[in-house]
Amino acid sequence: MAREKLNGGYVNGTTVDRESGLVYKTYQESTFSATNPSIRFRRELYALKKFPGLAPGLIEADFNNLMMVQELIPGDSFEVLSQQGEKVHEQAGEVLRQIHSVRFNDPPQYLKESFEKKVEIASHKSHAQTMLELIGVSTVDFDVNWEKVYELGTTVTHGDFWFRHLIKDARSGLPRVIDWEYTRPYTPYHDFVSVQQFIIGFFGGEEEFWRGYGMVPDKDTLNEFIKFQSFRYLAHITSPQVYLDEGPDGFYHKQAALLTKLVQS
Known part of the structure; x- marks a missing residue:
């Protein structure tokens, strides 16, 4: 074998x-x-x-x-299909809506406390302040509209939702989703960050995706979660040298540019 x-x-x-x-x-x-x-x-x-x-x-x-x-699910990923010109955004939105249909009865305060704990952990990472100094950002503050977050409640989130993890099953033609190890009960905005950065950011199709999902998330609330995720990526970097060694199109440079833009907006 x-x-x-x-x-x-x-x-x-x-x-x-x-x-x-x-x-x-x-x-x-x-x-x-x-x-x-x-x-x-x-x-x-x-x-x-x-x-x-x-x-x-x-x-x-x-x-x-x-x-x-x-x-093993046979077939092409939505990344490949999109690159080949197949329209998959609306179907991807429908899949994410299906995942988020599994809801929990956690008190709303759980979401705020979980977010604040993550911010605290990231802020105390050994390279967090060094990375902010490198990119010219003095402080990062978060102003989340928690009422908007509470409206969507606590659901199952995939945690790494993007086109490479969606596959069109060659046997049935139906969408399948792989790599669930970051799934957890949390706010749907957690998955919306991946959608905005790694689906819409790479492949466009914003209108089609949210049509499939059935709603458009609040833009300001989403931007606060994107800001946090970019900060978290930089704070958890293994060494600032990784950032210095990569080119301007590197992952951490893109996160730095995004964080800087959102801090200044």
């Missing part, structure tokens, strides 16, 4: 056996993720059980070795 390593896989050791149609994921420590491997393992296990038919089929879960065997 020959396995090949899948492209990407910065966080997990992921291999595939195409003959048997199985994916093997081993959840590992990584500088690309601040979330414990065992937590990522359990979050993905929850999602695979919660969303049968949308998420990959679960074959086996090994709690002792943090290893999971999943169904």
Whole structure:
């Protein structure tokens, strides 16, 4: 049974056996993720059980070795399909709406407290202040309209929702979603950040996506969450040298430019 390593896989050791149609994921420590491997393992296990038919089929879960065997979904990602000219934005919005349809009864204050805790953790990271000085930002403040956040409540969020993680199943033609290890109960605005940055930002289709989702999020509230995520990316950087070594089109330079723009707006 020959396995090949899948492209990407910065966080997990992921291999595939195409003959048997199985994916093997081993959840590992990584500088690309601040979330414990065992937590990522359990979050993905929850999602695979919660969303049968949308998420990959679960074959086996090994709690002792943090290893999971999943169904290999054949087909092209929405990233490839969009690049080929296929209109997939509206369908992607419908998929995200389906994910967010699973709701929780957590008190609204939970969302605010969770956000503030994340801000505090990021602010105390060893490179946070250095990165702000490098990009010429003195302070970062957040002014979230929590009433707008509370209107959408607490739902399941995917946590890494973008076109590379959506696949058009070659057998059924239906959309499927992979890589659920960052799923958690939180505000839908958490996923809206990924949509705005990595779907609309790369592939356009803003009107079509939100039409599929069924609503357009409040722009000012979304911008505050985008500002936080950009700050968090920079604060969690392994070393400022990573930022200095990459080119102007690098990931951290783009986050720095976005953060600077939102701080000044």
